[in-house]
Amino acid sequence: KQEVTQIPAALSVPEGENLVLNCSFTDSAIYNLQWFRQDPGKGLTSLLLIQSSQREQTSGRLNASLDKSSGRSTLYIAASQPGDSATYLCAGQQYSSASKIIFGSGTRLSIRP
């Protein structure tokens, strides 16, 4: 059974720092991987999608990478801002053709002004 672990569970850093969030899968056979942001009491905002043929995606200050051989993904946030404070979730799609997505436990990020 696929399990997804995110480290750290919580992180508090001062504004301006670069930071890395980690995600690992017990089964390294990952087809697609998505990173989401969730604000308190809200739904999900998709940040980055790493498709089956890709290893990395970038959007603005965000960069996500996926190492399929180890079943690990990282989300890099550059020059963090207070507005980045949220819970970040990684989610893996194990197979192609509309298979279910398994979510990680999440990292609660707090950026101090």
Next chain:
Amino acid sequence: GAVVSQHPSWVICKSGTSVKIECRSLDFQATTMFWYRQFPKQSLMLMATSNEGSKATYEQGVEKDKFLINHASLTLSTLTVTSAHPEDSSFYICSAPPEGGTDAYGYTFGSGTRLTVV
């Protein structure tokens, strides 16, 4: 891009009543819909998978008689929480894979429904 409209956004109901949550795919056909539940400060846990025209598949530990899922058309999937109890209070969210199963886009999520049972 693809949009899944989820209603209601929030609902408060009395213990013992039933609540229906709807998810509609607005500009694409969703042959499959995934239903998740999220308790406070926890991650999203998959409850069940609905497929248009067939019975839903439930994850281990999810009561199929309590959480009724209907996927009657290619654009509508519903989750009904029957005889709700306070422990059913949670955030429920649906998700649909891209039409055709292509991986050009990620899955689309509804905005979620916060259910409070009093």
